[in-house]
Amino acid sequence: MTARGTGALMSVTYEIVAGDFVRAGEAASKLKRVLQQLGLDPTIIRRAAIATYEAEMNIVIHSYGGHISVDITCDSIEILCEDSGPGIPDIEKALQEGYSTASEDVREMGFGAGMGLPNIRRSADDFSIESRIGQGTRLQVRILHRAGE
């Protein structure tokens, strides 16, 4: 985790390693603690933690690795997730509930319901996803809040 000095109340970045199932979920856990320390509303924290965890698991499971950067401002939590490939061929399909390309091994660990992206979208006030084959996926989530309330 590194903290950046931007105009945000706080900014954190977490590196996500592909295939590392022992550490997978740490970024979401750490972010959750940061948001709790900032005194944000538990329902807002829950939504941010769910979105980050699903995005983190997608990077671990489906990508070659990437990072998650979070800016917390006085009225929003901006979560940016970027990875370095392989990209998503059909985003429409990937966003459908139940669509998953997860392997049998990954399913045995409890993933591969094809619910991750829909969960992220449901948790977000703003949601956007772009992907380029061979280059990577970029997912942006914004959750609105009122600081300290």
Added chain:
Amino acid sequence: MKIKEVLEVIDAELLTKPEHMERQVLSVCGADLMSDVLAFTKAKTLLLTGLTSIQAIRTAQVVDLAGVVFVRGKRPSPEVVEMANEEDLPLLVTHHPLYETCGKLYTCGLKGCSEL
């Protein structure tokens, strides 16, 4: 219902700290898919699952579950128990299968997440 009452109803054993006995449970969810847990549980939900991986603990932590019950006598590794103690998450194990475990708790008045 408190964890100590849950233990009796489903003949379970507490794997984590004794103080977890006093924790409150408001609803129950049975699932083996982590995304379903994330989508459908509420705060203070008790998860019944056959999944003993470290991811079950992480998922529970993300959504503030009241605890995790491993069904059909599946025991997690000592590392998983250690992590749950660190995260202050109650872990239980029962020899009953998923359906029977759900039924016993439901009969005692604990509702599903969709019914709250």
